[in-house]
Amino acid sequence: MFFRPKILDCFSSYNKAQFAKDVLAGLTVGIVALPLAMAFAIASGLKPEAGIFTAIIAGSLISLLGGSRVQIGGPAGAFIVIVYGIVERYGVSNLLIATALSGVFLILMGAFRLGTLVRFIPVAVIIGFTNGIAFLIGLSQIKDFFGLSIEKMPAQFFPAVRTLYQAADTVNLFALAVASGSIALIIFWKLFQDRLGYLRHLPGTVIAMVVATVITTVLELPIDAIGSRFGGIPAGLPHFEWIPMSWSTTQFMVAPALTLALLGAIESLLCARIADGFIHDRHDSNQELMAQGIANIVTPFFSGMPATGTIARTVTNVESGASTPIAGIVHALVLFIIVLFAAPLAKDIPLASLAAILMYVAWNMGEWRKFIDLKQFRLPYRITILSVFALTVVLDLTVAVEVGLLLAFITFIYRISSLSRCEIADAQAYPALANLQGRIDAYRIYGAIFFGAVKLLEKIEANLPTQTLLLDLKNVIYVDSSGMDTIAELAHLCKVRKVNFIICGLDHQPYEIAQRSGFIDQLPNDCLYPDIVSGIEAVTHS
Template identity: 50%
Template sequence: MIRFRPKLFDTLPGYGRAAFTQDFSAGITVGVLALPLAMAFAIASGMSPTAGIWTAIVAGFLIAALGGSHVQIGGPTGAFIPIVYAIVVDYGVQNLLIATMMSGVMLLAMGAFRLGSMIRFIPVSVVIGFTNGIAVVIFISQIKDFLGLSIDSVPGEFFGKMEVLFGAVGTMNVPTVAVAVASLAVLLSWNRVAARVAWMRRLPGPLAVLIIATAVNALFQMPVDTIGSRFGGIPQELPSIGLPDLSLGTLGKLIAPAVTIALLGAIESLLSARVADTLIDNRHDPNQELMAQGIANIAAPLFGGFAATGAIARTATNIRTGGRTPVAGVVHSLVLLAVVLALAPLASHIPLATLSAIVVIVSVNMGEWHAFSWKELKRYSAQYRLILLGTFFVTVVFDLTLAVELGMALASLFFIYRMSDLTRIERIPLEDHYGVEALSRPDGTPRILAYGVFGSLFFGAANKLEDLMLMQDGHPDVVILDLEKVINIDTTGLDALQTLHRTLQKRGADLILCDLNAQPASIVVRSGFRDTLGEGRVVANLTEALLRAQRMRGHEPELSYV
């Protein structure tokens, strides 16, 4: 049953002035921080700064109002830059908007069918690999604007991109580099200085450098690219609402990009919500969060926006400045709306080099670079290192979707190998029950072999039963399998048991199963294998199995059983 209940509904009862004051203050702070980031991420993605701002306004409002986290702040993020840029280059802006809406439908369905917890199945090695890979791709994407290179368009493909960038190094613009380096210096030093100056602590570094660079450029008219010179400024009006141009012939081509956007959006939003939970000692609803992300990604393109998700940095800022309910996220969107309607003309003077410097800092900060040190890598297995480095390499050189697919495939294969390696079958010495070896007694006692199975009897380990089929220990009258330590049997494992049973039948021998746990017992019963084995062939324990084995062969059990 679909359950739709935003966290906002849970926080409004009893909501008072003190809570609103905290949320309002936090919302203003996050709103002014989101302004430069939204423009910078949009430009780096091949979109207009206006698209980034309206993505933050519309998606940010819906994610806060309808989400499953108390403090999540949504909007465009750095992680989407390489994906969105590649889609724009390959398919165009209109098809990006369609792919974004398709991803929204996918996210909404994932939340509605309660698949939120499944995102946590992605191994940390894959997450670190593609996160750091995305950081490198973002960094490379800023070289053009950071250095002021004269390039009409940068290819989305890695090798083509590097070839174009190296070929244009001679066109470097010195004033642009000076603005970018100065902006970078301010960003790196702002928090350090702000720790000693009270008023500076209230002004986020990205907003501070944006104000400074814009004011200097407005006064001195520096020969650098600005939002006004490249995009014609930001309209001081509400955008027209409408569906992007839809062509049924392109929908099939957009499925893969839409899946990529949905997958990354789900991962990043739920990762951000989990980080927020640890900071406020609360728990988010992953399925409600995915539904809100879906609705936001369906709605944002109607206003000219693009892909959005939960933003870890802005969410953490919201928490640090006192935000504790979704009201703070709603205020953050309204602040952005007010800034656009009141101050949009001033944005024409913002240097693109300054926005590039902001994105460079974001790319450096989003990567977990310590995970790539040899000191850290050698602590883990070779499989972990291969997954991490492989995912990173494929993300940078090829494609995020391919990288996640490769990482998940490698992780699954290594898991299967490890689980199959842990599954083992060992001979149980029956001297503990008979006092002598049971296989070759001269007094007519039936020949009985017993084996203990340990682990999971699944498709990766079903071949472990092949040795029993070969009967390397001789040809017994009865084979007993003690399954007390078996935690799971899948259909392939069941098929192996059925094959063993048929092999024994052909040789005139019987198979008895004992000590089945809940899941193995369930599949043995549901599949009809218990009936196939026959009455008394599935018993409670090894002692009962030995008694049953002798009686099946017409021999009265001895009294020395334990």
């Protein structure tokens, strides 16, 4: 079926016990999502409510329409760098346009069944840009972590470093103490969570945020809070508001929208695959992309930000006992209730504590051990991962992915071409050749004959025999159009020089492309044989 949300397949054996577990998981994830949603929005240059609104609206839509049983959608740390850059360069109104356009691209990707293609992106590229994004998230939080007096952080790496350096003497020791205490409490909670009894169900990030808020309020510490910078969070969801669009502005949002769509697709499908491993189920990647697309089209009309599948909240959802998308819907309802009844309390949340939470998220987001273990990998892998990381940090994620894919493509071609080889068939392997010395040159080709390996045939072309050339292609698994053209050129050259040309073992894909290209029809009847033995016998009896 073209459009079939996973939730429709979850009710055939659904019972009260599963519903209770889903509700409990939804409550847990909703509490976990609260500080993260606000922190992601603030770090992206938006108001904190943008993250909460996105978690509520996009989170419910992704769970309701998605192709995974347990994936939780909402704002993600991976988007921070991209969104911040769009906001700084084009403004919030154009971010809403880019988000809606990215939703259209995601729907098209799912509709054209392109979900599986995302899996073809090499691991080195994914690790490179993931670590790069994590590094930039950490860099962006230094300002609030240390309480530096910086009016606005630049989006680019070098200007950001220069701005931080120039403001290094404006450290707020109270903010630094709150941030350091928050991250210490999060780590402590993580290490000793199993010994905390019933409290172990509470996430360390929420505990750190609550404790930091209480201490800051009671002691009246002179540090920035949500209320002092953003004026608090409105109690209730925003009203639908049409996004003003015109071609003069929308055309400049196509490239940022493609970046958001690509990153959202990668992030959500990676998250869904991780979730599959936990629950031993298989997600529908194309359905998931279409759900992500719908969510990203809808949320901008309610002042939201880009959304995707979120690994940390999805894993929390699974570990809390969730088994159906009901948990994701409950998580959105929990956030909605918190906004309705507890929004005024958010004004006292210190930004230093949220910066500490994001520092912790960035550290866990990056696969830093891969950098330590780089010496275990081949040089092309090392070059790819380090290039993508450096380009993500210094230039742009889009450029980094493009260069990374190019490097991976070149590496792949080189490796496949190196696996293809050509051997001379000798009399030891085929005794019948002993009586044909000087009359026939027989070659056995292995691997693939494609544009990166046509040099194998070009070497044969440079040393043509005087009477008969035999090619055994039994061990050739793939031939592309360039390879087929090279074989045809070799056959034509043999015809011009009056050399008998014989092909043996042409089967499966090579035979199919030979038929489609018309090469088979151009060959005389006595030139094609099923194997090398019958080809040699034909030369013997000629």
